[in-house]
Structure formats: C-alpha cells, structure tokens
Amino acid sequence: MSVGIxxxxxxxxxxxxxxxxxxxxxxxxxxDIAATTGLSHSTISAISADLIAEGILTEAKGAExxxxxxxxxxxxxxxxxxxxAVVAIVLLFNFLSVAVVxxxxxxxxxxxxxxxxxxxxxxxxxxxxxxxxxxxxxRREVAGRDVLRIVLAVQGTTDAVGREMLWSPITAHEGVxxxxxxxKAFGVPVTVENDCNMIAVAxxxxxxxxxxxxxxxxxxxxxxxxxxxxxxxxxTGTHSSGGEFGHMVHRPDGALCRCGRxxxxxxYAGNYAIWRxxxxxxxxxxxxxxxxxxDMARLAVSARDxxxxxxxxxxxxxxxxxxxxxxxxALIDPAPVAMVGIGAAAFDLIEPSLRxxxxxxxxxxxxxxxxxxxxxxxxxxxxxxxxxxxxxxxDTEVLAVGGQTAARGKDVA
Amino acid sequence: MSVGIxxxxxxxxxxxxxxxxxxxxxxxxxxDIAATTGLSHSTISAISADLIAEGILTEAKGAExxxxxxxxxxxxxxxxxxxxAVVAIVLLFNFLSVAVVxxxxxxxxxxxxxxxxxxxxxxxxxxxxxxxxxxxxxRREVAGRDVLRIVLAVQGTTDAVGREMLWSPITAHEGVxxxxxxxKAFGVPVTVENDCNMIAVAxxxxxxxxxxxxxxxxxxxxxxxxxxxxxxxxxTGTHSSGGEFGHMVHRPDGALCRCGRxxxxxxYAGNYAIWRxxxxxxxxxxxxxxxxxxDMARLAVSARDxxxxxxxxxxxxxxxxxxxxxxxxALIDPAPVAMVGIGAAAFDLIEPSLRxxxxxxxxxxxxxxxxxxxxxxxxxxxxxxxxxxxxxxxDTEVLAVGGQTAARGKDVA
DNA sequence: CATATTTTTTCGGGGCTCGAAAAAAAGCCT
DNA sequence: AGGCTTTTTTTCGAGCCCCGAAAAAATATG
Numbered sequence: 001m002s003v004g005i006x007x008x009x010x011x012x013x014x015x016x017x018x019x020x021x022x023x024x025x026x027x028x029x030x031x032d033i034a035a036t037t038g039l040s041h042s043t044i045s046a047i048s049a050d051l052i053a054e055g056i057l058t059e060a061k062g063a064e065x066x067x068x069x070x071x072x073x074x075x076x077x078x079x080x081x082x083x084x085a086v087v088a089i090v091l092l093f094n095f096l097s098v099a100v101v102x103x104x105x106x107x108x109x110x111x112x113x114x115x116x117x118x119x120x121x122x123x124x125x126x127x128x129x130x131x132x133x134x135x136x137x138x139r140r141e142v143a144g145r146d147v148l149r150i151v152l153a154v155q156g157t158t159d160a161v162g163r164e165m166l167w168s169p170i171t172a173h174e175g176v177x178x179x180x181x182x183x184k185a186f187g188v189p190v191t192v193e194n195d196c197n198m199i200a201v202a203x204x205x206x207x208x209x210x211x212x213x214x215x216x217x218x219x220x221x222x223x224x225x226x227x228x229x230x231x232x233x234x235x236t237g238t239h240s241s242g243g244e245f246g247h248m249v250h251r252p253d254g255a256l257c258r259c260g261r262x263x264x265x266x267x268y269a270g271n272y273a274i275w276r277x278x279x280x281x282x283x284x285x286x287x288x289x290x291x292x293x294x295d296m297a298r299l300a301v302s303a304r305d306x307x308x309x310x311x312x313x314x315x316x317x318x319x320x321x322x323x324x325x326x327x328x329x330a331l332i333d334p335a336p337v338a339m340v341g342i343g344a345a346a347f348d349l350i351e352p353s354l355r356x357x358x359x360x361x362x363x364x365x366x367x368x369x370x371x372x373x374x375x376x377x378x379x380x381x382x383x384x385x386x387x388x389x390x391x392x393x394x395d396t397e398v399l400a401v402g403g404q405t406a407a408r409g410k411d412v413a
Numbered sequence: 414m415s416v417g418i419x420x421x422x423x424x425x426x427x428x429x430x431x432x433x434x435x436x437x438x439x440x441x442x443x444x445d446i447a448a449t450t451g452l453s454h455s456t457i458s459a460i461s462a463d464l465i466a467e468g469i470l471t472e473a474k475g476a477e478x479x480x481x482x483x484x485x486x487x488x489x490x491x492x493x494x495x496x497x498a499v500v501a502i503v504l505l506f507n508f509l510s511v512a513v514v515x516x517x518x519x520x521x522x523x524x525x526x527x528x529x530x531x532x533x534x535x536x537x538x539x540x541x542x543x544x545x546x547x548x549x550x551x552r553r554e555v556a557g558r559d560v561l562r563i564v565l566a567v568q569g570t571t572d573a574v575g576r577e578m579l580w581s582p583i584t585a586h587e588g589v590x591x592x593x594x595x596x597k598a599f600g601v602p603v604t605v606e607n608d609c610n611m612i613a614v615a616x617x618x619x620x621x622x623x624x625x626x627x628x629x630x631x632x633x634x635x636x637x638x639x640x641x642x643x644x645x646x647x648x649t650g651t652h653s654s655g656g657e658f659g660h661m662v663h664r665p666d667g668a669l670c671r672c673g674r675x676x677x678x679x680x681y682a683g684n685y686a687i688w689r690x691x692x693x694x695x696x697x698x699x700x701x702x703x704x705x706x707x708d709m710a711r712l713a714v715s716a717r718d719x720x721x722x723x724x725x726x727x728x729x730x731x732x733x734x735x736x737x738x739x740x741x742x743a744l745i746d747p748a749p750v751a752m753v754g755i756g757a758a759a760f761d762l763i764e765p766s767l768r769x770x771x772x773x774x775x776x777x778x779x780x781x782x783x784x785x786x787x788x789x790x791x792x793x794x795x796x797x798x799x800x801x802x803x804x805x806x807x808d809t810e811v812l813a814v815g816g817q818t819a820a821r822g823k824d825v826a
Numbered sequence: 827c828a829t830a831t832t833t834t835t836t837c838g839g840g841g842c843t844c845g846a847a848a849a850a851a852a853g854c855c856t
Numbered sequence: 857a858g859g860c861t862t863t864t865t866t867t868c869g870a871g872c873c874c875c876g877a878a879a880a881a882a883t884a885t886g
Contacts, residue, residue: 004430004450007843010423010873017417033835037417040875045835072830072882135423214651230651237746238643248740249773252664252732258777319665326663327740333650362660362672420874423842444864451843458866484863485851 010049014397018047019056022079023105023318023395024208029074032358048077056083056103056398079104084394085145087133088386089152090379091125092195093117093170093222097379098132100142101387103394105205109139112379117170125171128179130185130267143210148394150190151386154197155225158241166240169223169258173357189393194241195219196233198385199340199378200227205388206381210373214335216328218245218321220343223258224266230332246270248327250320255283268320269350271296271343277313279302293342300346315344320352325354326361327372334363337372340381344374389400423568424460428812429454435492435807436518437621440473442487454565454567469496469811471517476555496808498558500546501799502565503792504704505608506530506549506583506635510792511545516807522552525792531702536638538584539591543598561807563603564799567610568638571654573602573605575792579653582636582671602806607654608632610647612753612791613640613799618801623786627748629741631658631734632791633756635704636671639678643745643786659683661740668696673799682732682763684709684756691716692758706755713759727759731766731808738767741776742783747776750785753794757761757787 016100017037022028025036043151051057058080081104090097097112117125131325137147156168163179182190196219203211213232220226224246228235236242244267246260254263258272265272272287278299303310325337340345352374358364376379435441435537438449447457464470471493496516502765503510510525519773524545530538542565569581576592595603609632616624626645632638641648659679667676671685675748678685685700691712716723738750752760764785771777778817788794 004452004456005423005426006451007423007872010418010842014874015417029833039417039419041834042836042876043417043874046874049835068884069832070830070884072834072880074833084472133774154553181826201498229545238745238748242744242746244743244775247743249736249774250665252736252770253773257775261775264775323662323665328744330657330660331741331744332657333652333655357665361656361662361672362670362677379451420841423873427843442864454865455845455867456843459843462866463843480852482863483853483861485865487864 012399014043015047015051016045018051018397019079019395019399020392022057022077023391027076027078029076030217031074033077035077038239051163055080066203081106082145084398085142086149086387086390086394087137087147087150088383088390089129089133089150089168090195090382090386090410091117091129091154092379093151093155096128096132098129098136099383099387100139100145101391102137102389104147105387105391107383107387108145109136109141110383111136118172120315122171122173122176125173126176126181129178130182132188133182137236147186148397149188149390150182150186151193151198151390152182152190153193153195153222153386154178155195157244158192158194160236160239160241162193164286164293165192182391185396191389191393193356193381193386193389194226194227195224195378196227196243196340197236197241198227198389199381200234200385201389202381202383202385203338203383204229210336210391211338214332215338216325216335217338219341220269220271220347221273221337221341221378222289224270228332233396245324245328248324250323256286258287265320265324267318269324269343272345274313274317275299277316277344278310279308295344296342302348303346303349311349315353317343318350318355319357321350322354322357323361326363329358329363330361331363334370337373338372339372340375341378342376345376347372347374421737425543425566425812426661427456427807428460428464431457431464432492432808432812433805435470435490436804440489440491442489444487444488465490466664468493472818477696479501494519497556497561498555499803499807500550500563500798500805501796502542502561502563503799504530504542504565504567504583505792506568509541509545510796511542511549512796513552513558513560514804515558516804517805518800520796520800521558522549522554523796524549531585533584533588535584535586538586539589539594542591546595546599560599560601561810562601563595564601564611564803565603566596566606566608566795566804568608568636570657571605571607573652573654575606577688578605591795597737597808603715604802604806605641606799607638607656607789608795609656609753610649610654611637611640612751612794613642613647613798613801614802615796615798616751617642618797623749624751626646627745628751629738629748630753632750632754633682633684633752633760635684635702637683643784651658658737658741661737663736667698670698678733678737680797681758682730682737687726687730687756689710691723691728693722709755710758713762716759716762718760724762727762730756731763731768732770733769734763735767735777736774739771739776741773741775742758742776743774744776747779747783750783751788752785754789754791755789758789760785760787 016264021033021036027188030044030048034041059076060076060078081102083103086101088099096115096119099110102108150160154165156172157166165176165178167174178192179190201215215229216292217227225241247264247312249263250265251263255267257264257267272293275291303314359367434449443457447454456771473491494515499514501512507527507530509528509650513521513522515521521645546554567578567581568583570579578589578591580587589606592603613630628642631638639656639657639658660677662676665677665680668680670677684704688704716727735796770781
C-alpha cells in the first residue's frame with residue numbers, strides 16, 4: 001500500500017515474471033515469454049540469459065517439437081530440475097507423509113506412514129515430522145540437491161502468516177509452532193498451511209483450464225474443509241487460514257458438531273455426521289472419531305442399494321452443503337466447485353438434494369449452471385499443493401538474490 | 414498475473430504513490446512522503462515538482478504549522494482542489510442525490526430529492542439522474558471545474574466491473590446500463606457501485622484508525638446490505654458486487670424474504686421483517702414496502718418502553734444477524750463491524766441477542782472482543798464513498814496521462 | 827546455393843532512481 | 857549581529873533497466 005517501487009525492484013519483478021511464465025508453461029521459447037509477459041524481446045533475452053547462467057533455467061535442446069516451420073527454430077526453455085528442491089509434509093489424522101520434490105515439480109522420493117496423532121505429545125508430533133524429513137532427504141536420490149523450503153499442510157486452522165497450527169482435530173495440542181521448530185531443525189524457511197488451501201493451490205496446477213481465477217475446493221472427509229481461490233488469489237482469513245465452511249451455521253441450535261457447537265454444516269455433512277444419522281442415533285450424540293474409509297464406502301454402497309436411513313443421511317448432508325454453498329455464493333457469487341475426499345466418492349448420493357437445496361437460495365440462482373467435479377483421493381492434491389506453494393515461494397526469492405550477486409551457494413561449486 | 418512491468422510504468426506508479434500519500438495525509442512535506450513511500454528524497458523532489466507544475470498538487474505556504482523547529486522548515490504539500498472535480502450520485506429507494514466534489518474531497522454543491530423510483534420507467538430513472546447532474550454541474554460554484562469522473566451508488570447488485578445495475582429493490586427494471594448511458598450523456602468515465610460497498614470505502618476515509626485493513630459495514634434498513642474490506646481491498650463477488658449478507662440463509666425454509674426465497678437473514682432483520690414480526694403477522698406474509706423512518710423510530714421507542722412483540726422482533730433480528738455474522742466470521746475471521754442506517758439507531762435493542770447468538774457460533778469465538786460502531790445516517794457515507802472512489806480512480810489516471818505530455822486539457826488554458 | 831522467414835542477440839538511446847553534495851532556510855549561541 | 861548548527865529541498869553524476877532497430881543466427885524453400 002504505502003511502499004514505493006524502487007528502481008532495482010524492476011528487474012526482480014521481471015525475473016519473477018519470466019520464471020513464473022516458464023513454470024506455468026513447462027517449456028517455452030523466448031518469443032512466447034515475451035508475448036505472455038508483454039516485455040520486449042531484448043529484455044527477455046537478457047533475463048533468460050542470466051537465469052540460464054545461474055542454473056535456474058535450462059535450454060532444452062533435445063527433443064525438438066519438430067514443427068518443421070520455416071525460419072530459425074525456437075529453443076525451448078525449461079526449469080532446471082536440479083536448481084533446487086523442496087519438501088512437502090502432509091500431516092493428517094493418524095497419517096503423515098513427506099515428499100521431496102525437485103525444482104521442476106517432480107517428486108523425487110516419498111514416504112507415507114500411519115501413526116496415532118492423537119496419542120502423541122507435542123514434541124513427539126513435531127519429532128515424527130522431523131525424523132521423516134531427515135530420512136527422506138538423506139536418501140541417495142536426493143543427494144546433492146539443495147532443499148530450499150519446506151511446506152507443511154495440516155488439518156485444522158493455521159495462522160495467516162504460516163507459522164503455527166492454531167487448532168487441529170488430529171491432536172489436542174493447540175498453537176503448535178511447527179514453523180519455528182522445523183526451521184530450527186533444518187535451517188530453511190518453513191510455512192504451515194491448511195490442508196484444504198493446499199488442495200485449492202494444487203487444483204490450479206492440476207487443471208488450470210477449469211480452476212483459474214475463482215473456484216472452491218471442498219474436502220468431504222471426517223470433517224468438512226474448504227479452500228477458496230478468488231480473483232486468482234488463495235483466500236485466507238484475516239488472522240487465520242480461514243474459510244471454515246464446515247462451521248458455517250446450517251441450523252441454529254441444530255445437530256451437535258465435533259467442535260462442540262450446534263448446527264454447523266459439518267454436523268450434517270461430515271463422515272461422523274452421516275454415520276450418526278445413518279445409524280439412527282440422536283443428533284445430540286457425541287461424534288465418534290474412528291470411522292474408516294472402508295466403513296464409509298460400505299455405507300455408500302448400502303445407501304445406493306436401498307432406501308432407508310443411510311440414503312436419508314446422505315440426503316441431509318446434501319441439504320447442509322447446499323444451504324452452506326448457497327450462503328457462500330450469496331457472498332462471492334457462484335463458482336466451480338471441486339468435491340474432494342472420501343465423501344466425494346459418494347457425491348452421487350449427495351448431489352440431488354444439494355442441487356435442489358441450493359436452488360432455494362439466493363446464491364444458487366442458475367444452480368443448474370454450477371459445475372461440480374469430484375476427486376476421491378485428497379493426499380496427492382495436498383502434496384502437490386505444498387510442493388507448488390514452496391516452489392513458487394522460491395521462484396520469488398531466487399530472483400531476489402539473483403542478479404549480480406549470484407550468491408545462490410550451490411551453483412558456485 | 415501475466416503482464417510484465419515496463420520501464421515507464423515505474424514513474425507512473427511512483428507518481429500514483431505520491432498522490433495517494435498526499436491524499437491520505439492531507440498536508441505533507443516532501444520528507445514525510447519520502448519516508449512513507451520508501452523512495453529517495455531526490456525522486457520525491459522530482460516527482461512533486463512535476464505534479465506541482467501540472468497543477469495537481471500545491472505548496473501550502475500559508476498557515477505555517479509554526480512548530481518553530483530548528484532547521485529549514487518543511488513546506489506542506491496538498492492536493493490542488495481545482496485540479497479536477499467528480500460527481501457522486503446516490504440512488505436509493507424513492508430518493509436521489511447528487512454531489513459535486515472537488516479534487517481535495519470537499520463537496521462544492523449538492524442536491525437531494527425524493528422521487529418514486531418504482532413508478533419510473535428505465536429511461537425516466539436514468540433521465541432523472543442525468544437531469545440532476547446537469548443541474549448541479551451547471552451551477553456557478555462549479556463553473557470552470559473539470560468533471561473527470563462520475564460514480565453512482567445504487568441499492569442492489571451491480572456487476573463486478575461497474576457498468577450495470579443488475580438488480581435492485583428500488584425498481585422492477587433489471588440490467589440497467591447506468592454506466593454506458595451516463596457516459597454517453599457526459600463523456601466521462603462512469604462506474605456503478607453497490608451502496609454498501611461505498612459505505613465501506615467511506616469508512617476507511619472517515620476513520621482510518623478504526624477501519625484499516627479488515628472490517629465489515631452492515632446496512633440495516635429496509636433490506637440488509639454489506640460492504641466488506643479484506644486485506645485492505647474492497648471485497649466484491651466474482652461477477653457481481655457480491656457480499657449479499659442479507660441473503661445468507663438463516664433458517665432453512667424459514668420466513669418469507671423480499672427476494673421471494675425463504676429464511677434469508679434479511680427476512681428476520683430487515684425493517685419490513687421487524688415490522689412484520691412486531692405486528693404479529695405470519696412469517697409467510699408478503700413483505701410491505703412503505704415503512705417510513707419515523708415508523709421504525711416509533712417502533713424502537715415502543716420496544717424500549719415495554720416487553721412485548723416489538724421487543725421480541727428486534728431480538729429475533731439480532732439472532733439472525735448473529736448467526737449470519739457467525740457464519741461470515743467462520744469464513745473471514747472476526748473483524749470490526751460498523752452498523753449503518755436506521756436499524757443502527759435501534760442497535761441497543763439488537764445487540765444483546767446478537768452477541769449472545771454470535772457466541773454460539775464457531776466464528777464468534779472471543780465474541781466479546783468484537784467491536785460494533787453505529788452510524789444512523791447512511792447517506793453522507795455513501796456520498797463520501799462515491800467521491801473517494803472517483804477521486805482515487807482519477808489519482809491513478811491523472812498520473813497515467815501526466816508526465817511529459819501534460820495533456821490534461823484544462824491546465825493548458 | 828541463394829532467398830525468405832523466424833528467432834535470438836547486440837547496441838545505442840532515453841528514462842528512472844539513487845547517493846552525495848550543494849543550496850536553502852530557518853533557529854541558536856556568543 | 858553574525859557565524860554556526862540543523863533540517864529540508866534541490867542539483868548532479870553514476871548506474872541500471874527497458875526498448876526499438878538492426879544485426880546475427882538458424883532453418884525451410886525454390
């Protein structure tokens with residue numbers, strides 16, 4: 001807002017522009033970069049020469065597209081996979097995974113493991129993360145790679161600056177400073193992010209045509225989470241990761257929610273809520289926490305098979321989601337929706353009542369035009385989101401250091 | 414996202430930075446500008462010399478602050494009031510006002526008038542606006558001023574680019590192209606904005622300490638509107654002005670709303686809803702539209718005087734607003750709230766149930782810390798918002814033309 | 827093998843910001 | 857009163873950066 005733009009910022013920004021153009025396109029010619037950035041050919045030539053000299057980009061001479069057009073052929077520029085590496089940590093209920101990703105976004109090594117998150121002390125929880133990162137970065141496939149950044153995604157709320165996990169359903173501990181503790185352990189910048197926000201980030205890279213400037217990712221699992229991209233930017237709260245769609249109020253004084261309050265969307269549409277409803281239990285009954293993916297899959301099969309409380313439970317979930325989305329759309333206007341997670345595998349059971357309900361709301365005008373897509377497995381998306389977030393951070397920091405100094409360390413060797 | 418930053422944009426941006434620094438501060442020295450923008454003294458000196466030469470800024474030699482400090486005294490720089498003028502049009506239910514405002518933000522002339530908006534044809538509605546603008550800009554106080562921009566605020570939804578009024582409670586006509594038609598009439602850029610959004614813009618200028626980066630303005634009048642500022646930017650929907658807080662769903666299948674749907678917040682908290690509820694009418698009864706400000710004032714007096722349906726009606730309104738805010742806060746985190754309009758004059762009747770209710774929601778954690786302020790009269794705020802929006806537009810356009818060309822027309826004479 | 831075509835690099839020019847030094851405009855002190 | 861100190865503002869040269877035009881490079885075509 002108040003900070004002016006210095007003369008040397010200019011190069012910085014334009015370098016960032018070039019890197020991000022290459023990251024988006026994969027392989028591009030200088031001419032194309034000039035076209036998409038609006039900068040002149042001479043500028044692009046100078047900047048890309050620098051970036052190649054610094055080992056950030058590479059000319060891909062092999063594998064000519066062979067368009068066999070007249071004139072000097074374009075030379076494709078791509079990201080140098082060895083320019084850097086990042087670590088993506090995903091911490092969910094009873095589950096931890098770590099992936100090491102190269103500068104071009106390819107996963108080099110990965111580990112996934114179950115663990116009882118709720119039984120661990122705060123130190124143990126952080127320690128498990130650190131241990132797995134150490135184990136994976138020590139593998140020989142990673143040897144020689146410079147890990148420049150770590151991003152950890154966790155269920156629950158995080159602070160807006162990515163330092164702490166404020167609250168999470170995976171543990172009773174609150175305000176865990178994952179950022180600080182991982183930074184101390186590894187000496188590289190670390191941010192902590194909400195899992196659904198990372199899903200949203202991932203979708204943009206996964207399918208940029210569908211998920212461009214405005215869309216919604218809703219995670220249907222034990223709880224209900226949301227990641228929101230508006231006007232091209234990830235939406236976060238003013239202090240926290242925000243976007244607690246699952247805790248918008250569906251019915252005042254309604255069903256008991258895992259959060260201890262009543263009537264939240266999640267208290268109707270979370271796995272535990274569907275399960276509770278299907279089993280005929282009272283809405284006042286405390287949510288249970290150990291419903292497996294297989295349990296939910298069987299429940300869906302049963303609901304598809306015959307009419308009954310199971311089917312009705314899904315229908316109620318659809319209603320809650322429909323009213324919630326209706327209210328959300330009243331605020332932001334309708335946008336494409338991605339349904340992610342095990343609940344998305346039962347979206348056929350949810351969709352009819354969801355669409356019917358959303359049509360009753362102001363935000364759901366043109367409800368037929370609202371498009372839903374489903375992604376049953378959230379983990380790959382969360383990992384991808386973490387990786388891309390880490391990489392784009394680097395993209396705008398490599399540039400900052402770059403230029404004359406070229407003090408990126410590893411390249412000197 | 415994709416557009417690079419050219420070399421000549423640099424001056425443009427820094428000129429804009431200087432102008433906006435002056436607009437915020439009113440009267441500032443070059444040294445202060447250098448401090449707030451982070452640019453060097455030499456740059457500020459050069460830019461401010463240009464802007465003064467172009468008649469955009471002026472040195473205020475008179476009225477020395479007289480701090481009597483040692484050293485060369487600062488010379489205060491301010492906006493040149495005669496550099497330009499803008500027009501603020503406010504179109505509400507049965508009401509129209511036009512103000513002409515100078516470059517420094519002072520109102521030069523103003524007219525307010527009642528008219529039966531609902532009985533007018535589309536052409537008449539636009540015609541009334543044009544006529545009043547012509548009348549006011551023709552007054553001798555405005556003589557010689559160059560009107561560079563017009564902003565019209567209207568109740569209801571507008572499109573995100575500020576061209577059309579999409580829907581409004583003040584008329585049955587939809588999709589009225591106020592932007593295009595006013596531009597044709599006056600030959601200057603025109604944008605159409607939502608009234609509550611302009612209230613939010615105004616609050617930032619009215620009380621920048623309280624309303625800085627994140628806050629909510631809620632208009633409590635016949636209907637319920639909202640203007641939202643998040644992370645320093647006015648929040649709008651993806652396609653429309655968005656922020657239809659009044660049409661978030663409070664109770665599924667609940668009270669009949671003016672919009673024809675059921676259970677909206679507005680159907681409990683709008684004037685017509687409070688009136689309906691206080692008069693003991695069914696929630697299914699069609700909303701009436703002719704409740705005067707005086708009627709509502711009397712209703713509030715009666716509610717304060719004795720327990721009964723009047724008081725209960727306000728309490729229900731507070732509940733609806735509380736659940737609505739709770740859901741909103743779940744998405745964006747709590748933020749300061751401004752209650753605006755005639756309903757704000759009865760906020761004492763609403764507040765207890767509102768606070769109690771919001772405390773029941775996930776978004777309402779720390780509900781005691783949420784601060785409310787009230788502004789009973791919305792019109793001055795809407796006018797101020799339009800004016801400031803128009804002026805800040807000019808600030809970033811004057812600069813674009815400025816520089817060597819100096820083709821700002823009027824100055825040449 | 828010369829020509830046409832397209833991409834990329836080179837080169838000079840014009841702008842912009844910055845830091846340092848100079849100039850300007852006071853108050854302070856002897 | 858006059859020189860000194862302090863603070864603000866302007867001036868000036870240096871260093872970058874981007875752009876446009878022209879040159880160079882690399883390939884298909886005839």
